[in-house]
Amino acid sequence: MRWWVFLLLPFSLLGQETYVNCGDLTPQNYQVNFDANKVYYWDISGGTITYSNDNSITVQWPDSVGTYIISAYTTRFGCEGDTSYHEVIIEDCPYLQLFIPNSFTPNGDNYNETFYVHGADKEEIKSFVIYNRWGEIIHESNNNTPWNGKNCQIGVYSYSVRTHNQHFTGNVHLIR
Numbered sequence: 543m544r545w546w547v548f549l550l551l552p553f554s555l556l557g558q559e560t561y562v563n564c565g566d567l568t569p570q571n572y573q574v575n576f577d578a579n580k581v582y583y584w585d586i587s588g589g590t591i592t593y594s595n596d597n598s599i600t601v602q603w604p605d606s607v608g609t610y611i612i613s614a615y616t617t618r619f620g621c622e623g624d625t626s627y628h629e630v631i632i633e634d635c636p637y638l639q640l641f642i643p644n645s646f647t648p649n650g651d652n653y654n655e656t657f658y659v660h661g662a663d664k665e666e667i668k669s670f671v672i673y674n675r676w677g678e679i680i681h682e683s684n685n686n687t688p689w690n691g692k693n694c695q696i697g698v699y700s701y702s703v704r705t706h707n708q709h710f711t712g713n714v715h716l717i718r
Contacts, residue, residue, distance in 0.1 A: 558628070558630075559628075559629075559630055559631070560630075560632075560633060561630070561631070561632050562633050562635050562636065563605040563606070563607065563632055563634065563635050564636075564637060564639065567602070567603050567632070569592055569593075569600045569602045570601050570603065570630075571598065571599070572599050572600075572612060572614075572628065573597055573599075574597050574598075574626060577616075577618070579618050579619070580617065581617045581618075582597050582614060582615075582616055583615050584599050584612070584614050585612070585613045585614075586601055586610065586611070586612045587611045587612075588603070588606075588608065588610040589601045589602060589604055589610055589612075589630075597614075603632060604632070605632065606632065607632055607633060608631075608632055609629060609632075610629070610630045610631075610632070611627060611628070611630075612627070612628045613626065613627045614626050635662075638666060639662040640659055640660070640661040640663055640664065640710070641659070641661045642710060642712060643657065643714065644712070644714060644715060645715035645716075645717055646691065646717070647717045647718065648691040648692070648716065648718065649717075649718045656688035656689060657672070657690075657691065657701075657714055657716075658686050658687070658688035659686050659703055663705070665685075665686070666705045667703060667704070667705055668685075668704050668705055668706060669682075669684060669703070669704035670684075670685065670687065670703055671683075671701065671702045671703075672699050672700070673699060673700040673701070674699060675697065675699075680694060680699070694716055695716070696716055696717060697716055698713050698714070699713065699715075699716060700712070700713055700714075701714055
């Protein structure tokens with residue numbers, strides 16, 4: 543009696559990929575080899591399948607830090623077939639996401655009334671200082687407390703913004 547052993551080689555979906563959540567993650571496409579006699583099943587931990595067509599899917603991964611698994615398995619004529627796993631790692635953004643405006647207009651129209659730092663990492667600010675043209679401190683805080691420009695003349699002022707490991711300097715225009 544002879545025995546035949548068949549090895550079912552895994553899909554081509556083996557591997558790992560890493561993304562950082564510095565902005566919107568774009569949907570990712572995944573595909574395994576196609577066989578008309580197979581039925582394809584997909585499973586993901588986290589994320590959303592936005593498109594599915596037998597051997598291919600499109601996934602929108604979350605922007606939260608973590609490790610997510612995508613798996614595909616098949617059946618053929620009612621029997622279990624190939625299985626494949628893929629690991630997706632979402633890492634925290636290594637860059638601070640800050641936007642520092644270059645002007646503001648404290649003129650009482652309720653638009654652009656205060657100067658402060660915008661962006662996803664604005665809570666990381668440890669020091670926020672505004673200087674006049676003679677280098678005198680006119681506003682200082684240990685967080686992102688807005689400067690309202692009260693009792694200050696129209697002109698250019700300097701700022702210093704410090705986070706836990708970075709320092710930003712520049713100018714801001716006070717316009718009325």
